[in-house]
Amino acid sequence: xxxxxxxxxxxxxxxxxxxxxxxxxxxxxxxxxxxxxxxxxxxxxxxxxxxxxxxxxxxxxxxxxxxxxxxxxxxxxxxxxxxxxxxxxxxxxxxxxxxxxxxxxxxxxxxxxxxxxxxxxxxxxxxxxxxxxxxxxxxxxxxxxxxxxxxxxxxxxxxxxxxxxxxxxxxxxxxxxxxxxxxxxxxxxxxxxxxxxxxxxxxxxxxxxxxxxxxxxxxxxxxxxxxxxxxxxxxxxxxxxxxxxxxxxxxxxxxxxxxxxxxxxxxxxxxxxxxxxxxxxxxxxxxxxxxxxxxxxxxxxxxxxxxxxxxxxxxxxxxxxxxxxxxxxxxxxxxxxxxxxxxxxxxxxxxxxxxxxxxxxxxxxxxxxxxxxxxxxxxxxxxxxxxxxxxxxxxxxxxxxxxxxxxxxxxxxxxxxxxxxxxxxxxxxxxxxxxxxxxxxxxxxxxxxxxxx
Amino acid sequence: xxxxxxxxxxxxxxxxxxxxxxxxxxxxxxxxxxxxxxxxxxxxxxxxxxxxxxxxxxxxxxxxxxxxxxxxxxxxxxxxxxxxxxxxxxxxxxxxxxxxxxxxxxxxxxxxxxxxxxxxxxxxxxxxxxxxxxxxxxxxxxxxxxxxxxxxxxxxxxxxxxxxxxxxxxxxxxxxxxxxxxxxxxxxxxxxxxxxxxxxxxxxxxxxxxxxxxxxxxxxxxxxxxxxxxxxxxxxxxxxxxxxxxxxxxxxxxxxxxxxxxxxxxxxxxxxxxxxxxxxxxxxxxxxxxxx
Numbered sequence: 001x002x003x004x005x006x007x008x009x010x011x012x013x014x015x016x017x018x019x020x021x022x023x024x025x026x027x028x029x030x031x032x033x034x035x036x037x038x039x040x041x042x043x044x045x046x047x048x049x050x051x052x053x054x055x056x057x058x059x060x061x062x063x064x065x066x067x068x069x070x071x072x073x074x075x076x077x078x079x080x081x082x083x084x085x086x087x088x089x090x091x092x093x094x095x096x097x098x099x100x101x102x103x104x105x106x107x108x109x110x111x112x113x114x115x116x117x118x119x120x121x122x123x124x125x126x127x128x129x130x131x132x133x134x135x136x137x138x139x140x141x142x143x144x145x146x147x148x149x150x151x152x153x154x155x156x157x158x159x160x161x162x163x164x165x166x167x168x169x170x171x172x173x174x175x176x177x178x179x180x181x182x183x184x185x186x187x188x189x190x191x192x193x194x195x196x197x198x199x200x201x202x203x204x205x206x207x208x209x210x211x212x213x214x215x216x217x218x219x220x221x222x223x224x225x226x227x228x229x230x231x232x233x234x235x236x237x238x239x240x241x242x243x244x245x246x247x248x249x250x251x252x253x254x255x256x257x258x259x260x261x262x263x264x265x266x267x268x269x270x271x272x273x274x275x276x277x278x279x280x281x282x283x284x285x286x287x288x289x290x291x292x293x294x295x296x297x298x299x300x301x302x303x304x305x306x307x308x309x310x311x312x313x314x315x316x317x318x319x320x321x322x323x324x325x326x327x328x329x330x331x332x333x334x335x336x337x338x339x340x341x342x343x344x345x346x347x348x349x350x351x352x353x354x355x356x357x358x359x360x361x362x363x364x365x366x367x368x369x370x371x372x373x374x375x376x377x378x379x380x381x382x383x384x385x386x387x388x389x390x391x392x393x394x395x396x397x398x399x400x401x402x403x404x405x406x407x408x409x410x411x412x413x414x415x416x417x418x419x420x421x422x423x424x425x426x427x428x429x430x431x432x433x434x435x436x437x438x439x440x441x442x443x444x445x446x447x448x449x450x451x452x453x
Numbered sequence: 454x455x456x457x458x459x460x461x462x463x464x465x466x467x468x469x470x471x472x473x474x475x476x477x478x479x480x481x482x483x484x485x486x487x488x489x490x491x492x493x494x495x496x497x498x499x500x501x502x503x504x505x506x507x508x509x510x511x512x513x514x515x516x517x518x519x520x521x522x523x524x525x526x527x528x529x530x531x532x533x534x535x536x537x538x539x540x541x542x543x544x545x546x547x548x549x550x551x552x553x554x555x556x557x558x559x560x561x562x563x564x565x566x567x568x569x570x571x572x573x574x575x576x577x578x579x580x581x582x583x584x585x586x587x588x589x590x591x592x593x594x595x596x597x598x599x600x601x602x603x604x605x606x607x608x609x610x611x612x613x614x615x616x617x618x619x620x621x622x623x624x625x626x627x628x629x630x631x632x633x634x635x636x637x638x639x640x641x642x643x644x645x646x647x648x649x650x651x652x653x654x655x656x657x658x659x660x661x662x663x664x665x666x667x668x669x670x671x672x673x674x675x676x677x678x679x680x681x682x683x684x685x686x687x688x689x690x691x692x693x694x695x696x697x698x699x700x701x702x703x704x705x706x707x708x709x710x711x712x713x714x715x716x717x718x719x720x721x722x723x724x725x726x727x728x729x730x731x732x733x734x735x736x737x738x739x740x741x742x743x744x745x
Contacts, residue, residue, distance in 0.1 A: 097708060210691065273602075274603060276582060415711075417705070417710040420694070420705070424693035431692070433693070
């Protein structure tokens with residue numbers, strides 16, 4: 001009896017202690033807010049030590065960033081940058097949200113544009129620097145990065161996707177040189193696929209993961225509606241309100257007719273949902289499939305392979321049999337990751353230091369070398385001192401420079417779970433678990449669940 | 454008297470303090486705060502948590518997908534608990550009968566339990582999606598010709614197998630401990646009376662190791678219900694989100710669909726289900742305990 005009492009007493013005391021401890025933590029762990037006013041005088045003396053944190057969702061290049069932080073620290077000994085890494089394809093958003101919720105946000109965050117939009121009140125408005133970056137970047141690059149008209153994140157990488165092709169395989173199948181511009185319509189593509197299959201190679205690799213099918217393939221539906229992001233957003237709103245019949249939408253039906261074609265000639269026909277990204281990419285690079293629905297980021301896998309084929313290119317996904325329809329000549333192009341600066345718990349000094357670092361990152365030779373050569377990404381900047389090794393992104397850049405880029409910015413405004421939910425429906429369609437009408441019903445139902453949100 | 458109380462408190466703090474503190478900090482407080490959150494519409498972006506009563510719970514019972522996945526989880530738990538306990542029981546039996554190299558085999562069975570769920574999940578994913586289909590194609594085994602992870606039915610069994618494989622070693626250790634607690638005189642008496650090995654197992658060892666069985670079933674039920682890492686690494690909820698176990702669904706609901714309140718309410722419902730199932734079984738099984 002006595003013992004029980006003691007136990008209870010002990011627990012109570014511990015509870016009290018832990019509550020006290022929690023309170024005292026809350027008082028000390030939030031200096032930015034209380035210091036914000038008094039820090040003005042500190043700025044004059046400059047060279048005060050600043051510590052920045054960098055939240056990175058491009059997990060595959062964590063080490064490259066760490067090297068960059070070291071180099072920057074050598075140039076600016078007063079600035080220390082610490083990486084907050086995230087796992088590849090793992091719980092990135094969860095981690096970011098828990099940092100925000102615990103009032104210890106990262107000073108700089110490399111995030112998907114959609115995530116920045118979702119938490120837009122937490123980030124610093126970079127309006128003052130907009131003109132400077134407009135002068136530095138390629139035309140349209142900053143416009144594409146605006147979120148609800150605000151400049152919240154600095155673009156540093158650009159990606160394009162479509163049907164990648166393995167030049168050697170295609171040319172062996174058709175017995176001559178291949179001109180990517182010759183594929184203007186779905187029928188052109190079908191004829192080419194038939195030839196490649198007759199030559200004994202699988203015509204196309206269709207990666208069966210939900211992100212590829214939901215975000216990249218089905219996601220084209222929303223971008224194909226028009227060239228203007230605003231009217232594409234309006235289209236999505238109409239979808240949510242239930243005013244759009246997808247089965248009567250020519251862009252959607254055209255896109256899905258092409259999808260049927262891809263299913264028919266799919267190299268993974270036997271078991272379409274295995275979706276091993278490394279294996280699919282390697283098989284394409286080694287010539288086991290002529291085409292591959294993927295983007296230039298796959299160079300990270302292909303680039304280092306031994307004994308792979310040498311020449312690759314990209315064509316847009318043809319969505320109709322009318323060559324002049326929007327999308328048949330345009331490659332989907334976006335700035336998937338933006339660098340944003342926190343405005344919810346960082347001091348003005350940290351923000352200034354962060355701005356200076358980001359400018360160094362995208363303009364200095366060291367930063368550009370790291371991004372272009374080591375990460376294998378392409379930068380939407382006018383003056384890039386280094387030549388990249390990524391053949392596929394060079395091919396994408398050609399489309400962009402010729403004005404043949406499709407702005408897929410509308411995806412930034414879609415709910416965060418759209419790719420997972422609609423991607424699952426696309427997977428069902430891919431394996432024949434539902435038919436076209438079933439797919440339409442599921443996608444429309446998904447959007448209606450967001451009515452008014 | 455007073456001095457004594459103080460001394461007792463001191464003793465308690467010395468021995469029980471650290472773990473009580475840890476338990477309070479990482480289980481009790483988060484649980485209470487979590488419970489509170491289910492009655493609000495809290496969200497990271499707005500940080501506005503106004504009370505909205507029970508509407509999150511109403512939403513939970515309108516979320517047909519969640520209820521479907523909860524049922525899927527219950528089936529998964531049933532088979533995982535059954536298979537892992539049966540295997541662990543017989544493995545433990547075999548490894549207490551004095552086979553040569555017993556210690557090594559025990560270590561071998563226990564090793565999977567030391568591998569983290571994520572690593573283990575990727576390992577089995579490799580097996581199911583690459584190795585087995587390759588072998589299946591080579592030797593014409595129709596069972597393995599396509600990856601087990603691409604259809605709902607076989608992905609279910611893949612999950613059960615991978616989880617059981619991890620659990621068996623742990624449960625085996627508990628069973629071994631239970632068996633070694635069976636008094637030798639009873640066993641000797643049984644064999645002098647002419648009981649066969651199978652009869653000894655059924656009539657002597659089994660009833661006397663009920664406490665071990667209760668613990669094992671309790672542990673396997675709660676671990677199977679809360680499986681998240683293997684699910685994430687092995688199937689990622691696929692194909693088409695049909696193999697999302699309850700925990701995985703909850704995490705996605707909260708962090709991907711940004712419905713924190715509903716996600717948290719679903720977590721509370723899951724807690725209730727686990728608590729009811731686990732406590733009922735241990736209550737029922739405890740009644741079967743006998744003294745030797």
